[in-house]
Amino acid sequence: MPTGRVKWYNAEKGFGFVSRDDGGSDVFLHRDALPDGVTELKAGQKLEYGIVDTRRGVQAMSVTLVEAPQRVKKAEPPVQRRSPEELHGLIEDMIKVLEDQVMPPLRRGRHPDRKQTAKIAEVVHAVASELEQ
The missing domain is CATH 4.10.860 (DNA Excision Repair, Uvrb; Chain A)
Structure with a gap:
């Protein structure tokens, strides 16, 4: 099964795109392809999925979450403000x-x-x- 990372996903609209790990064109991702109970995805989250060719391009199906999204560390404030x-x-x-x-x-x-x-x-x-x- 191909793998990729969530490029972006809009939970309100129910779709987004996945960047393929093999370097191919981005894959359309509809909420219907998500596992039961999953309603949101974060950018950078790794997925495994099937691909189907449609009239409008490639689309992900049967998505599996491979890992949780990477968290961005909050930068620690410096001790002294720069000039x-x-x-x-x-x-x-x-x-x-x-x-x-x-x-x-x-x-x-x-x-x-x-x-x-x-x-x-x-x-x-x-x-x-x-x-x-």
Whole structure:
């Protein structure tokens, strides 16, 4: 059975999409394919599923939850607040990294590499927590 991770799922509307582990096109996921009692899915949650080809593309069926969703750790607040000059430099560096590593694949209609964007997301979260203080 193919496996993948939940790209997004809207419980209110009852559908979402799964990113395939084999790199194929995203798979449509309808609430009817979920196991009994499962009403919500989190982004990043690993699934195993069957695939059926429909007129509108591939669709998941007989979904099995392989693992619980990954939890994002809340960044611990720093002991001392950074100076405005330091924060300005951090934000400039973050913008440069986003422009150099994230924007080019997006311009080509592709998602950036997951491993790379996970590290970048940590930096963005750290800067955001600095701004919240």
